[in-house]
Amino acid sequence: MLVNKSLKVRIYPNKWQEEMFKKNFGSCRFIHNQILDRLNYLHQNYKGQYKLNYKLTNTFLKQLKEENNFLNEIESTSLQQTTRDLVKSFINFFKNPKNRKPKFHTKKNTKDSFRQSIRKDKPPVMGKYLHLRKYGKIRYRTSKKYTNTLNSTNIKINNVTISQENGKYYASINIECEQEEMKYTGKNIAFDINSNKNSWLVSNYGQKEKFNIDHENQMIKYLNQQLSLKKPNSRAYKKIQKRLWKYYNKRTNKLNDYTQKLSTKIVKKYDNAVFEKNPQNIKILIGGEQNMVFPLMKFIDMLKYKFKWYKKESEGVVYVNPKNTSKTCHKCGHIHQELKVKTRKWKCPECKTVLDRDVNAGATRKSLFPHLISEIIYFNPSCDGISPLETPN
Structure with a gap:
């Protein structure tokens, strides 16, 4: 191909x-x-x-x-x-x-x-x-x-x-x-997207992805302030401008490197990735006061073309309706209508399973896709977390 x-x-x-x-x-x-x-x-x-x-x-x-x-x-x-x-x-x-x-x-x-x-x-x-x-x-x-x-x-x-x-x-x-093809693993993954910089992407396996460029953003803000105080085209102006360019490049390279490596790991380990419909409406702020928006659609587009390259027989990126997926227990199917948005961990009134809101949302969305085999783990309050993109045994 x-x-x-x-x-x-x-x-x-x-x-x-x-x-x-x-x-x-x-x-x-x-x-x-x-x-x-x-x-x-x-x-x-x-x-x-x-x-x-x-x-x-x-x-x-x-x-x-x-x-x-x-x-x-x-x-x-x-x-x-x-x-x-x-x-x-x-x-x-x-x-x-x-x-x-x-x-x-x-x-x-x-x-x-x-x-x-x-x-x-x-x-x-x-x-x-x-x-x-x-x-x-x-x-x-x-x-x-x-x-x-x-x-x-x-x-x-x-x-x-x-x-x-x-x-x-x-x-x-x-x-x-x-283009070389990757081996099919028979495994699939579903994600819940959060519109904040803390664990912006959570999978049904409990994997939580974080991305931090606060230092670069703070330096860019500080150097822009210093640059405004200098005379244009003076030696001091050019010196600060050179430092400013350095941090702009560092931030861009760090972001591009992160998205490329993460998308490649997902395609290598899984045959399909499930997301909620209309992800373009979600803005993920990763820059604190700078309010820099994470390029979510660019990341999803990377997944699409890499699935097409390496695993052309798989469906690749799949979209499902996210309605009530955070409130639905993926074990028994009970919908907890009274669950508030601020509640991140909750207990199912029916089966008494302790659930993480984001992990449960990913697991529920995965079950909505009929071609996927049920691969679900349950939230363990004593667990400190799972390293990124490592599937639990």
């Missing part, structure tokens, strides 16, 4: 390459805004009288290059990719109005990035160097595993995206390769 993957590596451009990258970022943003303005004009005044396709946007791109000479200095395929992305977003919007309409890109709120296509006769990766069209050879750094993968003849490189994040440059290399 062929799958598309993206490998993100750190790159180290020289000063001339950094300057050209910045020009390319700005040119892609300029092309996006100019063509979007023309498409909006056509849609408002000539609705139904034109065809939205790549030929139309390529005509606009050619006109813009003739009107603005600085665009001829920029690598051409990155500008073409910008127009293609814009056409795709418009088509998706017309197909489903729930999708967001394309917006103008601003320098402040838009991520600096551009994407190059790849020529068949010139591979972009050779050893520990990345060869970009028009910008030459750039050193990159990543793990030995990824380095060997990028230099392997068994993969196909589709495109390379260059981006800047907090003063550092990265290359996201899109590859096409054969």
Whole structure:
């Protein structure tokens, strides 16, 4: 089975390459805004009288290059990719109005990035160097595993995206390769999601996941306050800004690493994962005063595509109706209607089983999915807890 993957590596451009990258970022943003303005004009005044396709946007791109000479200095395929992305977003919007309409890109709120296509006769990766069209050879750094993968003849490189994040440059290399399958375990798991930073994810096995980035958030808040007191572009300003970027990167990397490892462990140990319906409505605050929201839907999307990659015959992520699952005893099925939200541990009036509210909710939701075998443990008040993602005997 062929799958598309993206490998993100750190790159180290020289000063001339950094300057050209910045020009390319700005040119892609300029092309996006100019063509979007023309498409909006056509849609408002000539609705139904034109065809939205790549030929139309390529005509606009050619006109813009003739009107603005600085665009001829920029690598051409990155500008073409910008127009293609814009056409795709418009088509998706017309197909489903729930999708967001394309917006103008601003320098402040838009991520600096551009994407190059790849020529068949010139591979972009050779050893520990990345060869970009028009910008030459750039050193990159990543793990030995990824380095060997990028230099392997068994993969196909589709495109390379260059981006800047907090003063550092990265290359996201899109590859096409054969996907290995994981062994089926015959085990399944169900989760209860909590909208707070303490045990945001609880399984029917009693596993409680916590994630803490309070230190990074406190440092970011403190450095932002210090930065506001300094004169812009002064030496003290740049020094604090460099420290601030460091903590932004640390927080992002810590969060991405956590979600990737947790999703991989779940897919490796279980064949299906049960969640409640409409999880996008739940906001998990993990930053204290910063009120940073945990990327829950990004995490669930990771589970979906990893189940599809590694265990394509399983159903993967399954949704069930969460109504009364916290109040229903998973042992006898009795619904405790008088149970209050603040009560985290309760005793079933019928079977006298002591239950943890979140663990019981996960176990009840698992029983709602008919294809799953009942794998339930009961809450033990004397138990100190179970280490993450380890199934009890």
